[in-house]
Each structure stands twice: as structure tokens, then as C-alpha cells.
Amino acid sequence: MSRVYIPLILFVLLILEGVSIRFLPPQIAAGDLLFIPHWILLFLILVCIFYDKPRTYHAVIYALIFGFLIDMIYTGLLGAYMFTYGFAMYLTHILKRAFHGNFYVSLLLAAIGTALSDIVIYVIYSVIGFTDLYWTEYASVRLLPTIIINLIFLVIIYPMFVKRFIRWRDEQDWSS
Amino acid sequence: MSFLRRKRLFIFLISFIILVALIGYSISERQEASTLEKFFNDTVGWIQSAVHVPVSFITGIAGNVSDLITTYEENKILREQLSQYKGLIYEVQELRKENEELRKAIGETDSIRDYEPIHATVISRSPEQWIDEVTINKGEHHGVKANMVVITADGMVGKIRTAYEFTSKVQLLTGFDQYNRISATISKDGKNNIYGMIEGYDKESKSLVFRIIEESEKDVKEGDLVVSSGLGGVFPAGLVIGEVKEVGFDQYGLTRTALVEPAADVYEINHVIVVDRSLEEREEEVEEQQ
Numbered sequence: 003m004s005r006v007y008i009p010l011i012l013f014v015l016l017i018l019e020g021v022s023i024r025f026l027p028p029q030i031a032a033g034d035l036l037f038i039p040h041w042i043l044l045f046l047i048l049v050c051i052f053y054d055k056p057r058t059y060h061a062v063i064y065a066l067i068f069g070f071l072i073d074m075i076y077t078g079l080l081g082a083y084m085f086t087y088g089f090a091m092y093l094t095h096i097l098k099r100a101f102h103g104n105f106y107v108s109l110l111l112a113a114i115g116t117a118l119s120d121i122v123i124y125v126i127y128s129v130i131g132f133t134d135l136y137w138t139e140y141a142s143v144r145l146l147p148t149i150i151i152n153l154i155f156l157v158i159i160y161p162m163f164v165k166r167f168i169r170w171r172d173e174q175d176w177s178s
Numbered sequence: 179m180s181f182l183r184r185k186r187l188f189i190f191l192i193s194f195i196i197l198v199a200l201i202g203y204s205i206s207e208r209q210e211a212s213t214l215e216k217f218f219n220d221t222v223g224w225i226q227s228a229v230h231v232p233v234s235f236i237t238g239i240a241g242n243v244s245d246l247i248t249t250y251e252e253n254k255i256l257r258e259q260l261s262q263y264k265g266l267i268y269e270v271q272e273l274r275k276e277n278e279e280l281r282k283a284i285g286e287t288d289s290i291r292d293y294e295p296i297h298a299t300v301i302s303r304s305p306e307q308w309i310d311e312v313t314i315n316k317g318e319h320h321g322v323k324a325n326m327v328v329i330t331a332d333g334m335v336g337k338i339r340t341a342y343e344f345t346s347k348v349q350l351l352t353g354f355d356q357y358n359r360i361s362a363t364i365s366k367d368g369k370n371n372i373y374g375m376i377e378g379y380d381k382e383s384k385s386l387v388f389r390i391i392e393e394s395e396k397d398v399k400e401g402d403l404v405v406s407s408g409l410g411g412v413f414p415a416g417l418v419i420g421e422v423k424e425v426g427f428d429q430y431g432l433t434r435t436a437l438v439e440p441a442a443d444v445y446e447i448n449h450v451i452v453v454d455r456s457l458e459e460r461e462e463e464v465e466e467q468q
Contacts, residue, residue, distance in 0.1 A: 016222070017222065017225055017226055017229050017302075018229070018233075019305040020226055020301070020302025020303060020304070020305065020313070021226075021229065021230060021233045021234075021302055021303070022305055023303050023305075023307075023445075024233060024234065024237040025237065027240070028241070028445060028446055031445055032443075032445040036307045036308075037307075038305060038306065038307060039305050071218065071222075072305075073204075074214070074215050074218050074219065075218060075219055075222050076302075076304040076305055076306055076309070076311070077304060077306050077309050077311075078204060078309070078311070078339075078340075078347070079201060079204050079205065079309075080200040080201065080203065080204040081196065081197045081198075081199075081200030081201050081204070082197075082201065084197075084200075085193060085194075085196075085197040088193070123306075126201070127308060130201065130205060132308050132309065133308045
């Protein structure tokens with residue numbers, strides 16, 4: 003069942019990202035700070051930690067596919083999110099071997115993953131000329147708010163999915 | 179092991195090349211979106227319009243409560259304004275009738291002011307906030323084409339960047355740069371109008387930059403209304419863009435620029451109108467004449 007559910011949830015997250023700005027109060031949304039939802043990345047970090055086995059790369063493949071969809075549907079700049087998410091997931095895959103899968107490790111890896119991908123996106127966008135923010139300004143206006151809002155999101159989805167992922171991972175053994 | 183490491187490096191390099199190639203492809207000057215993009219945008223757009231309804235209902239509740247609190251005050255002001263408008267409506271009707279008759283008399287019926295409205299709903303907004311873009315639920319099938327202007331009841335909000343079959347992407351005023359100029363004008367009573375160009379959005383002052391090309395005898399004042407002039411050939415005339423906030427010189431001190439505060443709120447847009455100018459652009463004829 004996990005083969006159907008995980009892409010389906012990712013697809014729902016993809017669509018919800020498009021209306022994410024409505025969940026913020028209008029005063030904050032119109033303010034200077036930028037809150038970028040990286041929900042797909044966070045969900046995939048949980049997939050990577052709790053569902054993927056050391057030798058499977060589901061999360062990386064999903065990151066490439068859904069990163070490409072984000073590029074096509076929301077930014078129009080193909081490749082940026084695909085490359086960034088794929089790279090971040092691959093790094094998470096390597097890092098998770100050093101830790102036990104628990105809540106604090108997920109928080110840590112999510113913070114690293116979000117920060118890394120947002121910085122790579124900033125670098126790509128400033129090379130192309132989509133933004134001309136100086137990096138100190140970028141760190142306070144976009145990077146910090148984005149990490150904080152995404153960690154809050156992780157705290158919300160963590161109890162909803164972790165047990166299911168572990169169950170699905172064990173089911174994989176049965177079927178294979 | 180050395181083989182594995184080499185393989186990893188190889189994959190990384192290839193993916194980097196693919197990244198550069200994809201970015202190069204997407205920032206090149208494309209007129210049409212690729213079939214794959216059209217397919218995914220239309221499919222997702224269809225689901226987005228279904229999701230949009232419950233989401234805006236839930237998020238609307240909070241807005242409704244704060245609206246209710248201010249309703250009484252607003253009602254008072256609106257009632258005062260309403261009595262003024264009644265006189266104005268009569269005047270406008272008379273002027274419109276007179277205008278039409280005069281137009282008939284000189285045999286010119288189409289005006290650059292006329293447009294066909296295409297009503298649309300905003301179904302999503304790009305989560306990447308550096309790209310000021312929203313998606314609307316009308317596309318080529320409904321007559322939307324690239325570069326059409328998009329307005330709300332308050333004024334201009336942007337223009338169509340790409341039109342897919344059933345959805346389209348709107349580039350908001352806040353994302354305008356020097357490549358998206360709007361020919362605009364400030365109307366002056368009894369004197370020549372001031373003409374100029376909206377040349378982009380200044381993020382620091384949160385306003386549009388209006389470069390004045392043709393001055394008038396009367397000077398620009400704060401609070402002057404900037405409207406589209408229709409001389410650019412794509413947008414119809416008379417669409418409200420914003421109000422003058424500040425007047426100054428450009429960086430070289432040669433021309434004067436005014437900072438214009440957009441009339442429409444680009445953060446809370448739900449229903450928009452895509453403006454299809456009735457008068458066709460006569461570019462080909464002009465080229466032939468030359």
C-alpha cells in the first residue's frame with residue numbers, strides 16, 4: 003500500500019503548497035519576512051529516516067520527481083528544486099546512518115536539510131538574477147523564518163506518519 | 179571502492195550538467211510552454227481549483243470575524259460616499275452617451291478604452307515568494323493570451339506570463355522588472371497630460387517606479403492617479419495603476435521619476451479580471467507602411 007500512499011500524500015502536499023500563503027495571517031504574509039514551505043522535503047526526510055532501508059533510495063527518487071513538478075508548476079525555472087531536493091535527500095540518506103531514528107534526530111536532519119536546500123536555491127537564483135539580496139540580508143529575511151516555519155510543520159506531521167512508515171517498512175520485508 | 183567513488187562523482191557531474199542545461203532551457207526566451215509543462219499545469223490546476231474552495235472557506239472565517247468588527251465604521255463612511263456617487267452616475271451616463279454620439283459622428287467606433295473582461299479565480303500562489311506569480315483558472319480555451327493585463331476591482335495587479343489550455347500564470351506587479359514596462363499617464367485638468375513608463379517594482383519602498391517622459395505645465399503632485407495610457411499597444415487605456423507617493427530624480431539626475439503605490443493589494447487577491455483589449459494591435463499594418 004505504501005507504494006500508492008506516499009506519492010499520493012506528496013501530491014496533496016504539492017497542491018497545498020500553492021495555497022500555503024493563505025494559512026498565514028495577512029499581516030504576516032504581506033510583511034518583509036519570507037516563509038517558504040518546503041513541506042515535500044520535510045515529508046521525504048521522514049520517509050528517508052523511517053521508511054527507507056540503507057540500500058533503498060525511495061526518498062531520493064521521489065525528491066527528484068516532485069522537485070521537478072514544483073519547478074514546472076510553481077517556478078517555471080526547471081531543474082532548481084529538482085537538483086536541490088535530490089541533493090538534500092541524498093545527504094540525509096548518508097547522514098541518517100550515523101544516528102538512531104528518533105524525534106530529535108528528525109528535527110536535526112530536517113533543520114540541516116531545509117537550510118541546505120534553501121541556501122542552494124538562493125545561490126542558484128542569485129546566479130540567474132531572480133534575486134539580488136545580499137547574503138546577510140537573505141539569512142535574516144528568508145532563511146531563519148523558513149527554517150522555523152518548516153520545523154513547526156515537522157512537529158505537526160511527525161506523530162501522524164512515523165508509526166505508519168515503520169509499519170510500511172516492515173511490510174516491505176514481507177512482500178519482497 | 180575506487181570504482182564506486184568514481185561512479186558517484188560521475189553521477190554528480192552528470193546531474194550538474196543536466197541542471198545547467200534545464201536552467202538554460204527555461205530562462206531562454208520561449209514563446210510557448212512545452213507540451214509537458216502544459217499537461218502538468220492543466221492537470222494540477224484542475225485539482226487546485228477543487229482544493230481552493232474548502233481552503234479559502236476555512237481561511238476566510240478568520241477574515242470574516244475581523245471584517246465584522248469594522249463593519250459599523252465602514253458602513254457610515256460608505257453611506258456618505260454613496261450619496262455623492264448618485265450625482266456622479268448621472269453625469270457619467272450623460273458623458274458616455276455624448277461620447278458615443280460624437281464617435282459615431284466621426285465614424286470611429288472602437289476605442290482603446292474598450293475591453294472584453296474574462297472573469298477568473300486565483301487558485302494558487304507560487305510558494306517560492308521570489309517569483310511573484312499566481313495561477314488563475316482560465317486559459318487559452320477561454321481566450322486568455324500571454325501579455326494580457328490582469329486587474330481587480332481596485333486596479334491593475336499584473337499581466338499574463340504564460341497561458342496554458344485551462345489555466346494561466348499571472349506575473350504580479352511586484353515581480354515586474356525593466357523588461358515589463360507599462361505605458362502610463364497622469365491626467366491633468368485642462369493641461370497636457372503627463373506621459374511616462376512604469377519601469378519596474380522597487381522592493382525597498384514597495385512601490386512602482388514611474389519614469390516621466392513628457393512633462394506637463396502642471397507639476398506632478400502626491401496623490402495623483404496613475405492610469406495606463408494604452409499607447410503600449412497591448413493594454414487598454416484608463417486602467418488604474420496606483421497613486422503617486424513621492425517624486426524625485428533618477429540615478430543620473432536627467433529624468434524625473436515618481437514612486438507609485440499600487441492601488442490593488444497583491445497579497446489578497448481572489449477574483450481577477452483578465453482584460454482582452456477590443457481594439458486589435460495594428461502592428462502588421464504599421465510595419466507594412468514603413
